[in-house]
Amino acid sequence: MDIGYLAYLDPFVFGGGGEMVMREVLTFGKNAGHKIDLYCVKGQKIRKADFLANKDLFILADIFNCYTHPHFYSWGLLSELISRQKYIHFDNAYVEICNLGYLPCCGQTGYDNCVYKREGKFKRFLATAYKLGIGNAVHDLNGCFRLNTRWLYRESKLNIFVSPLHRNIALKMLGQDVIDPSYVMKPIVDTRRFRDMQETRDIENLYIGPLNEAKGIENIRNLFPGGDITLIGDIGEERYRQYGDYIGHVAYSEIHKYFNRAKNFVFLPEWPEPMGRVVIEAALCGCNLITNDNVGALSFNFDIRDPSNFDNVLEEIWDMIEGII
Known part of the structure; x- marks a missing residue:
């Protein structure tokens, strides 16, 4: 065509x-x-x-x-x-x-x-x-x-x-x-990269994504008022730089390594997140998910931890x- x-x-x-x-x-x-x-x-x-x-x-x-x-x-x-x-x-x-x-x-x-x-x-x-x-x-x-x-x-x-x-x-x-x-x-998920590598999980709580209200940063702050969370992503407002263990921007090619170090992946968007592939990637890497009802990735009627569900997309x-x- x-x-x-x-x-x-x-x-x-x-x-x-x-x-x-x-x-x-x-x-x-x-x-x-x-x-x-x-x-x-x-x-x-x-x-x-x-x-x-x-x-x-x-x-x-x-x-x-x-x-x-x-x-x-x-x-x-x-x-x-x-x-x-x-x-x-x-x-x-x-x-x-x-x-x-x-x-x-x-x-x-x-x-x-x-x-x-x-x-x-x-x-x-x-x-x-x-x-x-x-x-x-x-x-x-x-x-x-x-x-x-x-x-x-x-x-x-x-x-x-x-x-x-x-x-x-x-x-x-x-x-x-x-x-x-x-x-x-x-x-569309790279299941060869995003998989549980059976490594030591030394990060208790992890968030990856833009740090702004729509993506749920205020919900995260309310859940972890003491800042017991590692944050990766671009800053929406400068005041968020002082919250938690802020790492900053990490190349997408390195993200799977952080998922494999994390026990919990936290994603609590304020808006109806259209998809949120990052949640699927974290699940495939073996993270426990702390989420809410605003995540499109969780609205499918199949197990997002099963890599075979992403074949032939x-x-x-x-x-x-x-x-x-």
Whole structure:
């Protein structure tokens, strides 16, 4: 197939969780013989002629990751693409539903006006749908972003989510008639790297990830007020640097070594974490899990400690994609 891939971030340049997933998906597709051209705002230069070239299929992924970027493709160009091309939509987070950081309402409000924007509780992008020129848009700065992006899901031949929890939040906010047909992909995990190496566990409690409120740092502080926990990741606020045993950034290639030293892996997100692959990686490495109900990785109906449950994930995804044509 001749495929176009449209995203805000180039997954072969950037290394966030969603980009790691898409890198694996696209690499598998290329190795299977598909021609895949990438059109990404950050990491490449997009030419309109290429962007609107006829393809067998377009894959759209997290295209509104930063929709106020000065070089973002216009809504008019997106509308033209969607009216002409067959596409599927990968949803790795909530950026196509909410243009605030970390979905502060947690998908619970369902109102057309956003209380978090009105009260200024979170940083927000100031560009409006009016400025971007989309027809039938809600031009209110306080309006819920999902009202402007339902068409992206509704016109897609398939909406792909990263966990049952992730799909359920989208379902609540958009409606089943908007998100279907949909598919929940199983996590892509390197089970050869993430395994129990039977080593001495000299770390009592471990957290790996960004240190911010949405990822659960305040919940962790409440559970361990004395700071009896080792923390690895980027600092969201400088005050967290003084809490616990803060190690800082560690390369992803070294993370499995820390999992194999930890007795407990702690992950208590405040927001509905779309997937949280780090929880699966910790479980495969033999950690006891201290978690809550906001972890997408734990919403699957299979044992995440069993590595066989992560076999043939990419084959299954591409079977779905190839079936669209």
